[in-house]
Amino acid sequence: MNCFKRFLTFVILIPCLAVAQNCKLAVLSVNDMHGTYTGIPNLMTLSDSLRLIYPDFLLLSAGDNRTGNPFNDFYNPPSLPMTSLMNFAGFDASVVGNHEFDFVFDDFKTNMKLSDFPYLMANGYVADSLGWKFEPYRIFKTRSGLKVAVVGLIELNSKGIPDALPSDVSGFSFDDPLSRAKDFYALRDSCNVLIYLTHLGYDADKLLAKQCYGIVDEIVGGHSHTLVKDGTVVDSVLITQSEKYLKYATLTVFDIVDGKVAGRSCRTFDLSEFKPHPAAKALVDFYSNNELFNRVVTVFDEDYTGTLAVGELKADVLRQACGVDIAVQNYGGVRIDTIHSGVFTLADLYRLDPFDNDIVIYELTPSEIEDLLAACQKSDKDREPITSGYEKGKLKKNRYYTVAVNTFIYETSDFKHKREARQTGIKSNDILIKYFAGSNTDVTK
Numbered sequence: 001m002n003c004f005k006r007f008l009t010f011v012i013l014i015p016c017l018a019v020a021q022n023c024k025l026a027v028l029s030v031n032d033m034h035g036t037y038t039g040i041p042n043l044m045t046l047s048d049s050l051r052l053i054y055p056d057f058l059l060l061s062a063g064d065n066r067t068g069n070p071f072n073d074f075y076n077p078p079s080l081p082m083t084s085l086m087n088f089a090g091f092d093a094s095v096v097g098n099h100e101f102d103f104v105f106d107d108f109k110t111n112m113k114l115s116d117f118p119y120l121m122a123n124g125y126v127a128d129s130l131g132w133k134f135e136p137y138r139i140f141k142t143r144s145g146l147k148v149a150v151v152g153l154i155e156l157n158s159k160g161i162p163d164a165l166p167s168d169v170s171g172f173s174f175d176d177p178l179s180r181a182k183d184f185y186a187l188r189d190s191c192n193v194l195i196y197l198t199h200l201g202y203d204a205d206k207l208l209a210k211q212c213y214g215i216v217d218e219i220v221g222g223h224s225h226t227l228v229k230d231g232t233v234v235d236s237v238l239i240t241q242s243e244k245y246l247k248y249a250t251l252t253v254f255d256i257v258d259g260k261v262a263g264r265s266c267r268t269f270d271l272s273e274f275k276p277h278p279a280a281k282a283l284v285d286f287y288s289n290n291e292l293f294n295r296v297v298t299v300f301d302e303d304y305t306g307t308l309a310v311g312e313l314k315a316d317v318l319r320q321a322c323g324v325d326i327a328v329q330n331y332g333g334v335r336i337d338t339i340h341s342g343v344f345t346l347a348d349l350y351r352l353d354p355f356d357n358d359i360v361i362y363e364l365t366p367s368e369i370e371d372l373l374a375a376c377q378k379s380d381k382d383r384e385p386i387t388s389g390y391e392k393g394k395l396k397k398n399r400y401y402t403v404a405v406n407t408f409i410y411e412t413s414d415f416k417h418k419r420e421a422r423q424t425g426i427k428s429n430d431i432l433i434k435y436f437a438g439s440n441t442d443v444t445k
Contacts (some may be wrong), residue, residue: 023144025193025254026054031062031222032244033082034099035069038284039246040085041276046249046269047089048277054253056142059090060150062222062241063097063199068335070350071288077110078103081287087116088280093138095152096121097199097222098162101169102355105130120152120197123180124162127171137184139191146256149187153177153198153208155223158379159412163332165357166411178208185215192259193217202226202241209237217261218252231266238264246271293347298436304339307331308386313339314353315388318428321435324361324402326369326390330376330409331383333357349432356429357406363419364403366395372403375413385409 028047033039051057065086066072066079075081086094096119100108109132112119122136137151154162156177161169177200188194194216198205201224209219213235220240221228227243231250242248248268255263276284304310311334319327336351350356364372369390376385395401400419406428410421 021256021259023056023146023256024054025056025058025142025146025148025256026050027058027060027195027218027220027252027254028249029060029062029220029240029252030242030246030249031199031220032064032097032225033061033246034064034244035066035072035079035082036245037069037072037082037085037287039271040082040089041278041280041284042271042274043246043249044089044277044280045274046271050251051090056144056146058092058140058142058148058150060195060197060220061086061091061094062197062220063095063154064099064222065094065097067099067102067354068245068351070293070347070354071290073102073354074293074350075287077114078107079111080114081284083111083114084287085280085283087114088283091117092140093117093150093152093197094119095197095199095222096124096134096154098155098164101162101164104168105132105171120150121154122151122184123153123156123175123177125173125175127173130171137187139187146193147191148193148195149184149191150195150197151181151184151187153181153196153200155198155200155204165408167407177204178211181208181212185212188215192256193254193261195220199223202228202239205239205241206234209234209239212237217254217264220250227268229268231268238266240266240268242268293345293350295346296343297346297349297433298344300339300341300344303341305337307334307337310334310337310339310352311386312388314432315386317432317435318359318404319388321431322359322361322404322424324389324404326401327388327404328373328376328390328409329386329388330380330406331386332380333406333408334386344436346433349429349436353428353432355406355408356427357408359424359426359428359431360405360407360410361422361424362403362405362417363400364417365400366397368415368417369395369401369403371415372405372409372413372417375415376405376409379409379412379414 072081121134140148196219199222205221218238225244226241228241231240240250315327315329
């Protein structure tokens with residue numbers, strides 16, 4: 001009888017093993033959604049259709065799920081709309097992106113606890129005092145019995161931290177992502193498919209591909225907002241990235257033969273071509289029903305076109321509202337590149353400045369100002385800062401000038417100066433709101 005039971009078990013398992021060894025794995029990926037939960041219904045129509053075709057299916061995000069949509073970022077708790085929509089769509093994993101740290105960490109922890117999927121980060125570590133541990137990777141077992149390992153890596157800038165306020169990553173330590181990636185190559189031996197889910201940027205992904213030749217099957221990337229249409233192959237490693245804001249999604253289908261990847265295909269989808277999933281659209285409407293953000297802040301009588309023009313507007317407002325000689329705006333902090341004439345709402349203002357940094361005021365000599373501008377450019381990926389009230393070579397050598405900056409510039413721009421900076425405790429959005437409301441006197445007093 002025992003022999004018969006063993007035989008019966010063997011007969012039952014044969015089909016399961018056959019499917020596990022010869023099947024297709026589908027991976028649908030997006031990146032840099034930046035709070036655009038309004039695009040999830042279109043994505044969900046695609047993902048639900050693919051799940052019917054491919055029983056072995058994963059839905060992945062390559063990070064920066066938040067920052068850019070005030071209806072998401074200023075919700076209580078922050079980013080609950082995006083988290084709810086990602087849960088509803090059935091995301092399997094996300095890597096931690098640098099903008100995930102735009103939360104205070106307690107809010108980020110709340111967000112992760114509410115997520116039905118893990119946030120992966122192999123090269124970042126949290127102090128015990130912060131009460132959280134990140135998984136470096138997750139092994140998923142599909143319906144057919146495939147084992148798929150997904151490893152998460154986050155980018156680091158020249159200061160050895162992600163592109164975030166240094167104070168926002170206090171209590172964290174980080175390793176170089178390309179070096180840390182090597183520690184997980186051994187997963188190749190125990191899994192059918194090995195995927196690196198990265199928030200490194202396209203150029204870094206290409207370096208990683210050259211390093212992990214013959215080991216990693218796919219690098220699903222983010223951070224640089226690159227559209228890698230239909231994927232690209234570098235030294236046998238497939239690299240994908242789908243721009244930003246849920247404009248696109250990329251589908252990779254692996255052919256598994258005898259338990260190994262025997263082939264693959266890759267296609268990028270334009271999500272605007274899909275009708276919204278009705279139930280997901282209803283959830284979007286629920287979270288978007290916030291009249292506060294539709295409040296009119298001001299009315300513009302002209303267009304501001306281009307990042308420089310919008311940045312100059314921000315710098316002009318900062319200088320006049322703070323009553324200083326000079327204002328400096330980092331180029332990367334200008335998050336929209338056009339302001340159209342007409343009504344400008346609170347939601348528009350928060351899109352213009354989603355970070356809402358504090359304002360800091362320096363007293364600097366001309367040479368110190370030059371050093372500040374050089375340091376700001378260096379810390380902002382060599383993008384020249386935008387200024388108001390400053391003309392190179394026009395400043396008097398023997399006097400001090402008051403200079404207003406945001407906290408990002410203050411924390412990331414290393415330069416020597418004699419006088420201590422003054423913390424105003426005023427948020428950049430409050431300055432914009434008060435200025436546009438007509439309170440264009442010195443709001444820092």
